[in-house]
Structure formats: C-alpha cells, structure tokens
Amino acid sequence: MGRGYLVRKLLHALATLFFVVAFNFVLFRVMPGDPIELLTRSEKLTPDDVAELQAEYGLDQPLPAQFVNYLGDVLSVDMGVSLRTGLPVSTLISERVWPTFLLVGIGTVLATVFGVLIGIKGGWNRGSRFDTRSLYGSLLFYSIPEGWLGMLLLIVFAGTLGWFPAGGFDTGEETGFAAVIDIANHLFLPVLTLTLGYIGEYAIIMRSSLLDTVNEDYITTARAKGVPEHLVRRRHAVPNAFLPTFTLIFLSFGYVLGGAIVIEVVFSWPGLGQLTYDAINQLDYPVIQAIFLLTSALVIAFNLAADLTYGFLDPRVRHA
Amino acid sequence: MPEPEQDLVVPPSARAVVWARRRRTAAAHWTTFRRNRQGIVGLVVLSVFGLIAIFAPLLVDETQLEPATASAPPLHPPSLQYPLGTDNFGRPVLGLIVMGSRISLMVGLTATFGAIVIGAFVGITAGYFGGRWIDSVLSAITNWVLVLPWVVLAIVLSSVLGRSVLNIVVVIAITSWASTARVVRSQVLSVRERAYVERSRALGAGHWHLVSRHILPNVMPIVFANAVLTVALVILAETTLSILGLGDPQAVSWGVIIEESFSAGALTAGWWWWLIPPGVAIVFVTLSFTMVGYALDEVLNPRLRRR
Numbered sequence: 001m002g003r004g005y006l007v008r009k010l011l012h013a014l015a016t017l018f019f020v021v022a023f024n025f026v027l028f029r030v031m032p033g034d035p036i037e038l039l040t041r042s043e044k045l046t047p048d049d050v051a052e053l054q055a056e057y058g059l060d061q062p063l064p065a066q067f068v069n070y071l072g073d074v075l076s077v078d079m080g081v082s083l084r085t086g087l088p089v090s091t092l093i094s095e096r097v098w099p100t101f102l103l104v105g106i107g108t109v110l111a112t113v114f115g116v117l118i119g120i121k122g123g124w125n126r127g128s129r130f131d132t133r134s135l136y137g138s139l140l141f142y143s144i145p146e147g148w149l150g151m152l153l154l155i156v157f158a159g160t161l162g163w164f165p166a167g168g169f170d171t172g173e174e175t176g177f178a179a180v181i182d183i184a185n186h187l188f189l190p191v192l193t194l195t196l197g198y199i200g201e202y203a204i205i206m207r208s209s210l211l212d213t214v215n216e217d218y219i220t221t222a223r224a225k226g227v228p229e230h231l232v233r234r235r236h237a238v239p240n241a242f243l244p245t246f247t248l249i250f251l252s253f254g255y256v257l258g259g260a261i262v263i264e265v266v267f268s269w270p271g272l273g274q275l276t277y278d279a280i281n282q283l284d285y286p287v288i289q290a291i292f293l294l295t296s297a298l299v300i301a302f303n304l305a306a307d308l309t310y311g312f313l314d315p316r317v318r319h320a
Numbered sequence: 321m322p323e324p325e326q327d328l329v330v331p332p333s334a335r336a337v338v339w340a341r342r343r344r345t346a347a348a349h350w351t352t353f354r355r356n357r358q359g360i361v362g363l364v365v366l367s368v369f370g371l372i373a374i375f376a377p378l379l380v381d382e383t384q385l386e387p388a389t390a391s392a393p394p395l396h397p398p399s400l401q402y403p404l405g406t407d408n409f410g411r412p413v414l415g416l417i418v419m420g421s422r423i424s425l426m427v428g429l430t431a432t433f434g435a436i437v438i439g440a441f442v443g444i445t446a447g448y449f450g451g452r453w454i455d456s457v458l459s460a461i462t463n464w465v466l467v468l469p470w471v472v473l474a475i476v477l478s479s480v481l482g483r484s485v486l487n488i489v490v491v492i493a494i495t496s497w498a499s500t501a502r503v504v505r506s507q508v509l510s511v512r513e514r515a516y517v518e519r520s521r522a523l524g525a526g527h528w529h530l531v532s533r534h535i536l537p538n539v540m541p542i543v544f545a546n547a548v549l550t551v552a553l554v555i556l557a558e559t560t561l562s563i564l565g566l567g568d569p570q571a572v573s574w575g576v577i578i579e580e581s582f583s584a585g586a587l588t589a590g591w592w593w594w595l596i597p598p599g600v601a602i603v604f605v606t607l608s609f610t611m612v613g614y615a616l617d618e619v620l621n622p623r624l625r626r627r
Binding site (some may be wrong): 012015016019020027028139142143144145148151152154155166253255257258259261265277280281283285288289291292295298299303 | 461463471472475476477480552559560563566578582587588592595596606611
C-alpha cells in the first residue's frame, strides 16, 4: 500500500480525534451554565464548596491551561470519577465494554451477512418476486424504531411464548459450558433486534450497489465471452459491488452503536448503553463525557480501518 | 406564405416564461411520480396523517387527555368506547395518538427544516466558495458529524441543554445535517462548472446572483428529495431519544407514549394496547416518508430512473 495514502489517512484520523476531544472540552466548559453547577445539579453548595470543587477540578485556572490538563488526562486514560458511584469512570466503562462488544459484534456480522445475501439475490434478479418482497421487507424493517421492535419481540418471545428470558446478561447460577448457553439465551433477543434493525438497510445498499455494477462494461464483456451467468455474478459483479457496501457498513457503525444503546435499555443488557442510560438519569456528566469520547474514538478507528482495508482491496483508491 | 403581422402576439415577459417553464416541469414530474406506486401509497398515507394532525383538536376531547381531568378508567383494554384502551391516567390511547401526531410530525418537519438549512448552507459554502481551506475544513466537519455516534452526541447535547421539545428539535437538527451537506456540495461542484454559470459570471454576475439564480435552483430538487428521506430518520431519532427518557413529558409525541408505557411496565403487565399503536403509527409515517422520498429521488434525479 502506498505510504502516502497511509500517512494521509492516519493524520486525518488523528485530526478528527483531536477535534472530538476539543469539542468535548468546550461543550462542558463553555456552554451556558457553570461546570460545577452542571456537575452537582441536584445539590446545594456554599461558595466555599464551589471554590474547593473548582480547585479540585482545576477550574480556577485559565481555559487554555484547563485544556492542556484535560488533554493530559485523556492521553493517560484518566476519565475522572463517576459522580454517583464514586468509582473511576475508566473502571465503570471497562466492565461494560464486553457485553456491548458481544451484542454489536454479533448483530452487525449477522445483519451484514444476511443483508448482503438478500441484496445480491434481489439485485441480480431485479423485479423478480423475491426482489420486490425483499425490498418492501427491507423498507419496513428500516422504518421500525429499534427500541420498539425490541419491546415487541419481548412481548411475543419472552412474555407470551416464554422461550427467552426477559432481560439481563445471565441468571448467574450456571458455570462452565452451561453459563455460555445461559448468556447466549439472554443474548438471542437483543441480537435479533439489532440484526433485524439493520438488515434492511444493508440489503438496500448492496442491492443498489449491485444494480450500479450490472451496467458496467466488464460485465457485458464477461457475458459476451461466454462466462456462465453464476460466474459472472460471483467473480465479476459481486466483488465489485461489495466494495462500496463494505465501506458504508463500516461507516454506519456509529448508527449501530446508537441503536445498541436503546436495545440495551429495553433488554436491561448491562453494556455501555445501559451505562449511558443510567448516567443520563443520574446526570453523571463525567460518565457521559467519557462515553462520548470513547464511542467517537471507536467510530474514528472504524473509519480508519475501513479506509485502509478499502485501499488494500482497491488499488484505484490508494493511488488516487 | 408567412402569416401577416397582426397575428404576432406580444412577447411574454421573462417572469412569465420562467413560470410557464416551471409549471411544465412540475407537470412532467408529477406524471413520472404518479407512475410510482410506492410513492403514491406513501403520499396518501401521509395526507391522512397530515389531516389528522391538522384537525386533531376537533377529533379529540382535550380535557380527556389531561391526567387531572381524564374520566375514563385507567388501563382499560380496548373496547367500543375506547378503541385503543386507556393508559395509566385513564387517558384514551387513541386520543393520545391523534394529538401526538401533531408533536411527532411537527418535530419531524421542523428538525428536518433545520437540518436542511444547515446542510444546504454548509454544502453550498464548501462547494461554491470552496478553496483549499474552507472546503477541507467544512468537509472534515461534515464527515465527522456523518459518522458520529449521533445518539451519544444527542444525549450529550440534551443533557447540557435540558429537556424540551425545542431542544429535541435543535439536537436532532444539529446531528442530522451532514448527509444533506454532502449531497449539496457534490451537486454544487458539478453545477458550478456548467457553461451557463460561466457565461453568467463572465457577464459580471455577483456571488449572490450566481448562488440564488443558478446554483440554488439546480440544487433544490435533490435537497427536496433528501429532505423527505430525512424526515423519516428524524422521526426515528425522536423516538429513540424519547425511549431513552430525553423527550419532553409535556409534549406527548408517539415516542413519549412508548416511553411512558414502557416505564410504567406495560411489557410485563401485558398492556399491549398502550405500547403497540404508537409504534405502528411511527412505522406507517416513517415508511411513507421513505417511499415518497425514494420516488421523488427517482423523479428528480434522472440518473436513478432506470432502477
């Protein structure tokens, strides 16, 4: 891969990250309202308390100095202390990353695989009954709010049918392999919700990308030289149509993360979303701030990964 | 033999020519749109919801929707008198949904308007005035907002701003303008180079004239199709934020109804009539906006017409 391409993309990601950090800093310090007031919205404070807190958080220093301190904290992964639990924010977050990773990871992979397959089948036989039905189905699932979809699935599969637990991460009573089964049992409905929530979008993207590809000259050439239809599809059309789809799926990561927050709340799944929800209700600003920083950093990392993989897969991009 | 002179009519004014052309284009677009079944179905559904929203105060007795004056028994299952049952305050769910259509559609339309205005402004500035710095900085910001975990950003913003309908609109507008900005920028880049724009510039037209007479009219159709698609996303966003408890409890939108039934325990208690209908309303409206948006995209964006 061209070194220039790599360096350019890396610098771009770093610049974006810096922008996010600066935004996070500005938002909580320069916005209307005093940070101390924001930090302790529900408490009554004497002027002495305020001065003490300001000194503790370094808020008595000029803004540029505060920003430098803040950068130092961010670089050393010091996210401060949760106002409600008194625990370091980094500890709280590291406990919650794993469940969210499971949910978002499995859900995204399933949605991608099935969405892409549906998109290929529909797009290749455009106007067929399968195409029409899958297109309407995709539009329908695209239009359903994820949280509400989760609630519907809960009513049907956990309530009426009683097939799955109504929420949580595990029952906490199992060990060994049975514990894995237990977690999988709890994971099923949230993952199903996430998958259904994004499968339609991915199918539509793949379908239209394939429709763009079908009119390319190299497809006509392949057909003209007698390549069998299924090979035209597998070797010529799909790989080229998959490239833009791949990038868009990577780019939608931030959206999926947002959907996961609601799904976690509905299923009491103890991940970052649940943590965010609790932090909103308890006005725990250091936690909200840290989650914003972390998720933005994740999204930036994903974009970088998408850019680099894309450059690796498509020579035209890295030499552009 | 040429006709004698008296048959010549007075030449129409420039304005009349422009309006005649616009009427013709609109008629042609309508003919194309009418052939799109999805688009028409969506348009009909949206008109029904629009009428319901406009005439909502005539359709429901608002005193029944105040927790203090609601007279129906609480949590009553659907019956002839209360077709969708009642909530925990004894408010009829059907009435809540009818009145809620005003809030949901209002938030959807105003937040979209805000997003479109920001997006068009950023897109035109980046594309038209371009230049190395303005364009790259604006594009970087646009790309950042586009991929950002918008729910988290919205949470951060609304926890700083506080909970009200206006803040929901502001927050959603701030997090939804980026795709419009991108579409507009690329359209502006291509329009800017066209011969008639060049001609106009050569004749001494200023920035304002070029942007308002040549760039904007060419960008508007795509912005419009984009806006209709954005409304669907905005309504979904409002639902998400409401379910997370960031909605305005004073302005009962469909999302707020879902949240209220969820936190009252409708899932475990089986009060399905309170939880399901607002979601169905959201799906109908979002799906319709999406279908109309796609149909418009096909009409206004000739490149797509073959699909």
